[in-house]
Each structure stands twice: as C-alpha cells, then as structure tokens.
Amino acid sequence: MKLGALLEMSNGDTPVSHRGMAGLNIDAEMAKRRSDVIEWLNSLFPGLRMPVDASEEELRARLLDGSLLCGILRRLSPGYSNEMRNDNYDSTPENSSENITKFVSVVENMGLPGFNVFDLEQGAVSTVVYCLWSLKDHLLSDVCQDGNSLVRSGGEGRTKPKVLQSTRFAPLSVVVGDGNGHSPASIGEQRRHSFHELRSPHYFQNTHISEPSTPQSPYGGHKFHDVFQLKQGHYYDIQASKISDMMKSNSLDNAPTQSLLSIMNGILDESIERKNGDIPQRVSSLLKRVAQEIERRIATQAEHIHNQNNLIKTREEKYQSRIRVLEALAMGTNEETQIVMEQLQLLKTEKHKIEEKNTHDEENIGRLLKEKEKNDKNTSELAKELETIKRAYKEQYRHMETKSKENQEEFEQKLKEVESYLEESRSRMKELEAISESKTQNWNHKEHVFQKFINLQQQSVKELRSSYDSIKLELAVSQKKWCEESIAFGKRLKVLTDAADNYHSILAENRKLFNEVQELKGNIRVYCRIRPFLSGEDKKHTTIEYIGENGELLIANPSKQRKDGQRMFKFNKVFGPASTQEEVFLDTQPLIRSVLDGYNVCILAYGQTGSGKTYTMSGPNGASDEEWGVNCRALNDLFQISRNRRDTYMYEVGVQMIEIYNEQVRDLLANDGSQKKYPFFPCDLITPINKC
Ligand SMILES: Nc1ncnc2c1ncn2[C@@H]1O[C@H](COP(=O)(O)OP(=O)(O)OP(=O)(O)O)[C@@H](O)[C@H]1O
Numbered sequence: 001m002k003l004g005a006l007l008e009m010s011n012g013d014t015p016v017s018h019r020g021m022a023g024l025n026i027d028a029e030m031a032k033r034r035s036d037v038i039e040w041l042n043s044l045f046p047g048l049r050m051p052v053d054a055s056e057e058e059l060r061a062r063l064l065d066g067s068l069l070c071g072i073l074r075r076l077s078p079g080y081s082n083e084m085r086n087d088n089y090d091s092t093p094e095n096s097s098e099n100i101t102k103f104v105s106v107v108e109n110m111g112l113p114g115f116n117v118f119d120l121e122q123g124a125v126s127t128v129v130y131c132l133w134s135l136k137d138h139l140l141s142d143v144c145q146d147g148n149s150l151v152r153s154g155g156e157g158r159t160k161p162k163v164l165q166s167t168r169f170a171p172l173s174v175v176v177g178d179g180n181g182h183s184p185a186s187i188g189e190q191r192r193h194s195f196h197e198l199r200s201p202h203y204f205q206n207t208h209i210s211e212p213s214t215p216q217s218p219y220g221g222h223k224f225h226d227v228f229q230l231k232q233g234h235y236y237d238i239q240a241s242k243i244s245d246m247m248k249s250n251s252l253d254n255a256p257t258q259s260l261l262s263i264m265n266g267i268l269d270e271s272i273e274r275k276n277g278d279i280p281q282r283v284s285s286l287l288k289r290v291a292q293e294i295e296r297r298i299a300t301q302a303e304h305i306h307n308q309n310n311l312i313k314t315r316e317e318k319y320q321s322r323i324r325v326l327e328a329l330a331m332g333t334n335e336e337t338q339i340v341m342e343q344l345q346l347l348k349t350e351k352h353k354i355e356e357k358n359t360h361d362e363e364n365i366g367r368l369l370k371e372k373e374k375n376d377k378n379t380s381e382l383a384k385e386l387e388t389i390k391r392a393y394k395e396q397y398r399h400m401e402t403k404s405k406e407n408q409e410e411f412e413q414k415l416k417e418v419e420s421y422l423e424e425s426r427s428r429m430k431e432l433e434a435i436s437e438s439k440t441q442n443w444n445h446k447e448h449v450f451q452k453f454i455n456l457q458q459q460s461v462k463e464l465r466s467s468y469d470s471i472k473l474e475l476a477v478s479q480k481k482w483c484e485e486s487i488a489f490g491k492r493l494k495v496l497t498d499a500a501d502n503y504h505s506i507l508a509e510n511r512k513l514f515n516e517v518q519e520l521k522g523n524i525r526v527y528c529r530i531r532p533f534l535s536g537e538d539k540k541h542t543t544i545e546y547i548g549e550n551g552e553l554l555i556a557n558p559s560k561q562r563k564d565g566q567r568m569f570k571f572n573k574v575f576g577p578a579s580t581q582e583e584v585f586l587d588t589q590p591l592i593r594s595v596l597d598g599y600n601v602c603i604l605a606y607g608q609t610g611s612g613k614t615y616t617m618s619g620p621n622g623a624s625d626e627e628w629g630v631n632c633r634a635l636n637d638l639f640q641i642s643r644n645r646r647d648t649y650m651y652e653v654g655v656q657m658i659e660i661y662n663e664q665v666r667d668l669l670a671n672d673g674s675q676k677k678y679p680f681f682p683c684d685l686i687t688p689i690n691k692c
Contacts, residue, residue: 030126034059037132041068044075056125063120063128066099072135073103107135111311240282257297260290504648511597518594525572525591528553529584531612532577547574581626584616585633592634596641596651603630 035052038059042048050062062068100117108114112134115127267287271279279287530547533539546554551571558565575584591601605613619629628636635655642651657668 030129033133034129037129037136040132040136041072045071056129059129060120060125064096066096066103069103070099072132073106104131107131110135110138111307112138113315238283238286243282243286257294260294263287264290264294514590515594515597515599518590518599522572527573527575527584527587528569528571529575529579529612529616530577531610531615547576581616581619581629581633585630588630588634589637592637593641596638596645596649603634 031053034054034056038050038052038054041062042050042052045068048062048068050058054062097117100120104114104117113127113131115131116123119125119127264287267279267283267290528551530544533542543556543558544553545556545566546552548554551573553569553571553574555567555569556565557567573587588603591603595601603617605617607613615629617629617631619627619632623629623632635653638651638653642649642653645651655669659666659668
C-alpha cells in the first residue's frame with residue numbers, strides 16, 4: 001500500500017480496522033481519479049491521446065517537463081499564454097521546474113491542494129493527480145454553475161471568453177472585456193470571478209496589487225487609461241463629463257489596484273499642493289469611487305485570506321487525523337511489519353531467483369542466437385540443396401515427360417495389341433462356349449449315369465440296413481450269452497481266489513520245508529572249485545587225478561610213493577576247471593534265497609593267492625552277464641524275487657564291502673577315500689544298492 005493512499009485513507013472515509021479493503025478502495029479511487037484527470041487532459045489537448053488507464057509513471061513522464069501544466073494555464077487563459085511567452089514560460093527542460101512551481105502556486109492561490117516539484121519528479125504522483133483532479137473539479141463546478149462548457153472545450157475558451165462567477169477567489173484584477181475592447185454587459189458580471197481571471201498575470205502574482213503591463217492591455221478600459229495617463233496636478237482639471245464616463249463605464253472595476261492607489265494619491269497630493277483643501281465635486285466623487293473600489297478589494301482579499309485560513313485549518317485537522325491514523329497504524333502494524341519484512345525477504349529471494357533465471361535466460365538467448373545462426377547457415381545450405389534438388393527434379397520431370405510420351409506410345413501400341421487379343425479372346429470364347437455346350441451335354445449324360453448309380457447305392461443301403469438289423473439281433477443274443485459266461489467266469493474266479501489263498505499258505509509251508517531241507521543238507525557246506533590253467537601255465541603238471549560226482553577229489557603227490565602219493569578229499573561238491581560261473585552259483589542259490597525268509601547265510605571263498613577267489617565271487621574285470629560272480633548273481637536274484645513279491649512283501653537290501661588284511665578291517669565302499677576302519681556305525685551297514 002502506498003503512503004499517499006494511506007494518507008487518503010485517513011480522511012475518515014474508511015475505518016482503520018479494515019485497512020486491507022480500504023487500501024484496495026483507495027487504490028481504486030486513486031486510479032479512478034487518475035483516469036478522470038487523464039480524460040480531462042485529453043479533452044483539453046486532443047493531440048495528447050493518453051490512454052485513460054495509463055499508470056502513474058506514464059502520467060509522471062507526460063507532466064514532468066511542465067509543458068502540459070503550462071498548457072492547462074494557457075487553456076485557462078490565452079492572455080496568460082502570451083504572458084508566459086513574454087516571461088519565457090516555455091516547456092524547455094531548463095524551465096520545467098519553474099513552470100511547475102508557477103502552476104502549483106496558481107493552484108494553491110485558488111485554495112486548491114498543490115504538490116511539491118519533488119512529488120512530480122520522484123515522489124508520489126498521487127498528490128499531483130489529486131491536485132489536477134481538484135482543479136478539474138473546481139473548474140467544472142464553476143462551469144456548471146454558469147451553464148458554460150468552456151473548460152471542456154478549450155477552443156471555445158480561447159475564442160469566446162466568458163465571465164464566470166467564483167465565490168471562492170478574489171482576484172485583484174478584473175476582466176473587463178473579450179480582448180476586442182468591448183465592455184462587459186453589466187457590473188454584476190464584471191464582479192464575477194471566473195477562471196478567465198486566471199488569464200490575468202496579476203492573478204498569478206496573487207496577493208500584491210499589480211498593474212496592467214501596457215496601456216493596450218485588455219485588462220484595463222480606455223477611460224481608465226486616460227486617467228492613468230494624467231500627470232500630477234492634472235486631476236483637478238479633468239472634465240466632469242470624462243469622470244462621469246469613467247464612473248459609468250465601470251472602468252475602475254477593471255483597473256489594477258496600483259493604478260487606483262496612484263489616482264487616489266495623485267488627487268490627495270494635488271489637494272495638498274494647492275493648500276486650499278477644496279477638492280472639486282467631480283474629483284471627490286472619483287476619489288470616493290476609487291476608495292470604495294479599493295475598500296471592496298481589500299474586503300474581498302480579507303475574505304479570501306479568511307477562506308485560506310479556514311482551508312488551512314481544515315487541512316491541519318485533516319493532517320492531524322491522518323497523523324493519528326498513521327500512529328494507530330504504526331502501533332497496530334508491528335506484526336504486519338514483521339510479516340512484511342518476511343515477505344520482503346521472500347521477495348528478495350524471489351528477486352534473486354528471477355535474476356538468476358534472467359542470467360540463465362540470457363545464456364539461453366545466447367545459445368539460441370548461436371543455434372539461430374547455425375540454423376540460418378543450415379537453412380541457406382538447405383536452400384542450396386533444395387535448389388539443387390529442384391533442378392534435379394526438373395531434369396527428372398523432363399526425363400519422365402519424355403518417358404511418359406514413350407510410355408504413352410507404348411501404351412497405345414499395347415492397347416492395339418490388347419484389342420487384337422480381345423478380338424482373339426472373343427473368338428476363343430465362342431469356341432469355349434461351343435466346348436462348354438458339348439461338355440454340358442456330356443455332364444448331363446454323366447448325371448444320368450450317376451443318378452442310376454445313386455439308385456443302386458440306395459438299394460444297397462436298404463440291404464445293409466436289413467443286415468444291420470440282423471447283426472444287431474445276433475449281438476443281443478451274443479450279449480446274453482456273454483453275461484451268462486461272465487457269471488460262470490465269476491464263479492470260477494472265486495474258486496481260483498480261494499485256491500490262491502490256499503496257495504499262499506501252501507507256499508509258506510513249502511518255504512518252511514525247503515529251509516528244513518537246507519538245514520538237513522548241512523548248515524556248513526564246503527565246495528571246491530578247480531581253476532583252469534592260465535595262459536603260460538604248463539597243463540601237464542596237474543596234481544588232480546580224479547574228480548568225483550559226490551564231491552570226491554583225488555590229488556596226486558609225486559614226491560611221495562604209493563599210498564602216500566595220493567590223497568583223497570571229500571567236499572559237498574567239486575567244480576572242475578570247465579565249470580561255469582552259473583553252475584557255481586546254482587548250488588549256492590537256494591541258500592541265498594533263504595535270506596528272504598529270515599535266515600543268515602555266509603559264503604566265504606578261501607584259497608591261496610591266484611587260486612580264483614575274486615573270479616568266483618565277483619567275476620573278472622569288465623565281466624559280461626555270463627561272467628558275473630556269486631555276489632552279483634546273488635544280488636540280482638534277490639532283487640528279482642523282491643520285485644516278484646512286491647505285492648506281498650517289502651524288502652530292504654544293504655551292501656557292505658570290507659577288506660580284512662593284516663587283521664585290519666577296511667570299508668571298501670567309503671566315499672572319502674580314507675577307508676574307515678572297523679567298527680563302523682550302524683548307518684554304514686546300509687549302503688545304496690548302486691554301489692554294488
Ligand atoms: N575258473 C576260472 N576260469 C578262468 N580263469 C580263472 C578262473 N579262476 C581264476 N581265474 C583266473 O586266475 C587268475 C587269478 O584269479 P583270482 O585273482 O581270482 O585269484 P585270487 O584267489 O583272488 O588271488 P588273490 O588271493 O591274490 O587275490 C585271474 O586271472 C583269473 O581270471
């Protein structure tokens with residue numbers, strides 16, 4: 001909020017508690033006044049053409065050189081215009097300050113609010129606006145009182161001066177004519193104070209009594225001029241008729257006060273000089289008239305001063321109330337000041353940001369300018385390229401045109417060919433139509449044949465249906481038979497189920513008997529297997545002389561004689577060198593199977609080194625199915641039996657391979673390679689089957 005606005009607000013129109021709204025109202029009011037003033041100035045100066053919504057700064061710029069203010073005074077008084085020229089009141093910058101000061105002094109003398117030159121140059125324009133607005137208001141009110149639109153139309157004011165009444169100001173000089181030497185119509189009109197009085201330079205010189213500058217001045221009548229021209233001692237000699245004319249013409253009303261005083265002094269001095277004290281009647285009448293006029297003017301001036309005093313008092317009261325309001329505002333707005341300071345800080349920050357942004361924008365502009373230059377360069381290059389392309393296109397167009405002509409000729413040629421083809425096609429079509437006709441007849445014939453075939457097929461279908469019915473009947477009979485057979489089969493199946501139950505019990509009994517047989521055969525059996533000669537061994541040096549079927553083995557000892565030279569051994573069975581792995585296994589198989597019935601079995605191979613223990617138990621390295629030893633065959637047999645019995649029993653098979661060497665027991669299936677020593681943990685006894 002501006003200070004000027006605040007001061008206006010303190011006029012009492014707006015409560016202090018509504019400062020915000022009041023500020024807005026005052027701003028609006030000031031804007032309104034500013035636009036009124038601009039409108040008024042535009043009407044005074046048609047060439048001005050200032051927008052009514054112009055800002056304070058724009059208005060300041062227009063008023064700053066003082067030319068407009070001088071113009072206002074000229075419009076108000078063409079005479080003043082001349083005077084200004086005489087006084088060098090032009091609008092040059094050197095005189096602007098002086099002109100403004102003069103304008104302010106005139107306005108203040110009218111009792112209107114003025115302003116400081118500083119206000120117009122740098123301070124609050126609102127005070128200048130208020131001054132102009134008051135002047136406009138004052139002049140318009142005067143015009144309205146007289147029904148005259150002089151102020152609104154400056155041209156009329158210059159060419160047809162009017163005499164308007166002003167009760168507020170009492171000029172010391174009086175308007176007596178229109179500049180053509182004509183007298184006013186009446187005394188009452190002469191006494192009116194119009195803004196035309198502003199034309200008078202004496203008005204602007206205000207409170208001192210001034211004189212017309214020349215005898216030809218439009219402000220004094222010719223009769224008054226005659227009187228003024230009288231030299232000392234000549235007043236007594238003025239003719240009565242002349243004095244009468246002077247008094248009748250009311251020239252005295254228009255005469256400068258200085259002149260009136262000169263007349264009065266002249267008459268009194270002449271009277272003293274003559275020393276007889278007699279003053280002619282006519283001169284005394286003139287003297288009386290002059291004295292009355294001076295008295296009237298003094299009274300008017302006193303009234304004016306009284307009005308000025310009242311105005312000053314009113315202003316003082318107004319300023320006092322403004323000061324009170326400002327004090328209240330100052331007390332009540334500490335917090336607001338704080339907020340304003342914060343907002344100011346924010347604004348500074350914002351300003352700083354905006355400055356940074358501006359810098360950034362400038363950089364951007366620079367960059368954009370460079371880009372623009374680059375783009376211009378590109379554009380020129382593109383234009384050249386376009387020109388080249390254009391030329392190429394023209395060339396191509398010419399080429400295409402030529403080609404088009406060729407194509408057209410070719411097309412016409414082809415058209416002729418097509419027409420000939422068409423003709424040929426027509427003839428071909430006729431031929432085809434003839435062929436088609438013959439084919440149609442052929443198809444009709446075929447249709448007839450097919451119709452016959454269909455009839456035959458339908459006959460066959462009928463026969464098939466009858467056979468289908470007979471088959472269906474046979475099927476029903478068969479189904480009935482099948483049902484009867486199913487029932488009979490169920491009965492037989494029941495018999496088989498019973499037999500199977502008996503089979504299990506018999507099987508258990510068989511197993512029991514089998515194991516008993518094994519036990520009867522002997523829990524410990526000893527077999528002997530004779531290894532064949534290996535390659536490189538001498539087959540003639542064998543010690544075996546006889547192998548019996550019941551386990552007899554006769555060994556010869558060539559180092560001893562007779563009975564001691566032979567020795568008979570008895571085994572459960574002796575396997576000769578030609579015996580196969582399967583034959584060896586088959587003898588141990590029943591014992592191995594008894595494991596599945598809960599018996600413990602141990603098969604031990606014993607013999608000297610190279611006698612074939614490993615071969616018999618495991619088989620040779622990379623053994624085929626035929627060469628598998630007892631171990632692999634036993635496991636294979638056990639897995640097969642457990643698979644066969646899987647519906648009845650569930651077996652768990654574990655494998656362990658150990659080596660006993662030098663009274664040390666080692667696990668041959670150990671994973672870590674360290675070959676754990678006995679005793680093993682129980683879990684080690686169950687080894688995955690795939691390790692076998
Ligand atoms: N019945 C057989 N038929 C053919 N070759 C055999 C037979 N028995 C053993 N051999 C062969 O005789 C050699 C020695 O056999 P094997 O290694 O099984 O003897 P071993 O008793 O296990 O010896 P060691 O105690 O030193 O381990 C092997 O080459 C083996 O192939």
